[in-house]
Amino acid sequence: MWWMMGETGGHYCNKKTDDICGDVCGQESNKVLSMSRIRCILRGWDVKTLIFLFAFVPTCIFFIYLHGQKISYFLRPLWESPPKPFHVLPHYYHENVSMENLCKLHGWKIREYPRRVFDAVLFSNEKEILELRWKELYPYVTQFVILESNSTFTGLPKPLFFSSYRDDFKFVEPRLTYGTIGGRFKKGENPFIEEAYQRVALDVLLKKAGIEDDDLLIMSDVDEIPSRHTINLLRWCDDIPPVLHLQLKNYIYSFEFHVDDSSWRASVHRYQSGKTRYAHYRQTDDLLADAGWHCSFCFRRISEFIFKMKAYSHYDRVRFSHYLNPQRVQKVICKGADLFDMLPEEYTFKDIIGKMGPVPRSFSAVHLPSYLLENADKYKFLLPGNCKRESG
Numbered sequence: 229m230w231w232m233m234g235e236t237g238g239h240y241c242n243k244k245t246d247d248i249c250g251d252v253c254g255q256e257s258n259k260v261l262s263m264s265r266i267r268c269i270l271r272g273w274d275v276k277t278l279i280f281l282f283a284f285v286p287t288c289i290f291f292i293y294l295h296g297q298k299i300s301y302f303l304r305p306l307w308e309s310p311p312k313p314f315h316v317l318p319h320y321y322h323e324n325v326s327m328e329n330l331c332k333l334h335g336w337k338i339r340e341y342p343r344r345v346f347d348a349v350l351f352s353n354e355k356e357i358l359e360l361r362w363k364e365l366y367p368y369v370t371q372f373v374i375l376e377s378n379s380t381f382t383g384l385p386k387p388l389f390f391s392s393y394r395d396d397f398k399f400v401e402p403r404l405t406y407g408t409i410g411g412r413f414k415k416g417e418n419p420f421i422e423e424a425y426q427r428v429a430l431d432v433l434l435k436k437a438g439i440e441d442d443d444l445l446i447m448s449d450v451d452e453i454p455s456r457h458t459i460n461l462l463r464w465c466d467d468i469p470p471v472l473h474l475q476l477k478n479y480i481y482s483f484e485f486h487v488d489d490s491s492w493r494a495s496v497h498r499y500q501s502g503k504t505r506y507a508h509y510r511q512t513d514d515l516l517a518d519a520g521w522h523c524s525f526c527f528r529r530i531s532e533f534i535f536k537m538k539a540y541s542h543y544d545r546v547r548f549s550h551y552l553n554p555q556r557v558q559k560v561i562c563k564g565a566d567l568f569d570m571l572p573e574e575y576t577f578k579d580i581i582g583k584m585g586p587v588p589r590s591f592s593a594v595h596l597p598s599y600l601l602e603n604a605d606k607y608k609f610l611l612p613g614n615c616k617r618e619s620g
């Protein structure tokens with residue numbers, strides 16, 4: 229605690245200076261006395277200033293180095309205004325209501341036959357979530373389009389994971405379009421550039437898969453899973469918007485930690501050749517409520533968490549190498565805390581403070597993908613009460 233010593237030392241020195249001043253100044257005439265008083269005071273100030281510079285300032289810099297990101301996140305309401313709110317479309321569903329009535333409830337008409345559906349994703353290493361996703365969407369998807377690179381967004385070489393376990397995905401084989409792409413391996417480049425490059429390649433792959441005008445195209449990350457009935461509704465109803473974002477329930481690590489309901493990046497498009505471009509940012513104001521699940525960092529093995537932390541576009545969040553320590557990662561998962569020790573990304577102080585600290589546990593496993601519950605043994609780690617992960 230050297231800075232504390234600095235401070236106490238400071239008081240001591242000040243007193244001493246004053247005493248010396250008193251001794252020296254005491255014998256002089258009044259006028260001179262007040263002059264030297266000022267000089268004495270100034271001299272006292274110098275010591276304080278020095279202490280300030282040598283103890284307090286480095287302490288501050290060290291503190292900002294440790295917590296700078298937190299400070300700037302906490303002050304976000306001052307430097308960033310919230311995005312324009314979405315126009316949220318209410319979503320109606322019950323398994324016993326006919327499709328005709330469901331379309332009508334949304335202000336749409338039923339079609340004579342459903343649209344074809346293309347589901348396109350960029351794959352990194354989310355094997356378990358990919359299987360859940362494809363099982364959930366299987367009944368209504370015409371082609372599963374998946375593109376994998378031998379480079380992470382951060383420019384690290386990676387194996388083509390999907391090709392190594394393609395045999396475990398036999399059930400989609402007749403509807404599968406799998407493409408691979410070589411990374412560019414540019415050192416020190418913004419990861420979003422590699423990501424954009426891969427998304428362009430996905431547009432090409434979609435053409436190859438045979439997508440045509442007015443087919444439905446799902447654009448989302450692997451871990452943003454639209455619910456089956458949502459896709460069924462959108463393929464059967466007539467006048468749905470040309471582009472529609474999906475509001476998904478946000479989970480982290482597993483379905484035990486329900487963060488909020490405000491994931492919106494996933495979108496569904498009525499494909500228009502020459503116009504539709506694969507993207508993962510905001511493309512319209514329309515957002516369909518309660519349309520599925522977004523399970524971030526929902527991995528079986530600790531090593532997969534660590535791979536993802538290094539691989540994804542926000543690698544700058546790994547500010548200290550101990551963040552990647554497996555014991556720490558396991559502890560953070562069981563607490564529902566943040567892997568990068570960050571504050572919530574919110575736009576008002578009320579929301580930031582309300583969401584600080586770990587995510588509370590949920591005990592609900594109601595309305596989750598059916599394949600998850602049908603195979604609860606295999607997917608135990610995604611269900612409440614099973615935060616311990618396999619090591620290695």
Ligand SMILES: *[C@@H]1O[C@H](CO)[C@@H](O)[C@H](O)[C@H]1NC(C)=O
Nearest residue numbers: 321322323324325326327329
């Ligand atoms: C829902 O539909 C099924 C079969 O169509 C029927 O057996 C069941 O009784 C219905 N449930 C309700 C609550 O109406």
Ligand SMILES: *[C@@H]1O[C@H](CO)[C@@H](O)[C@H](O)[C@H]1NC(C)=O
Nearest residue numbers: 378379385386408409410411
């Ligand atoms: C990545 O893939 C490209 C194209 O298939 C290949 O030329 C390149 O050698 C690969 N790089 C690595 C590091 O695997």
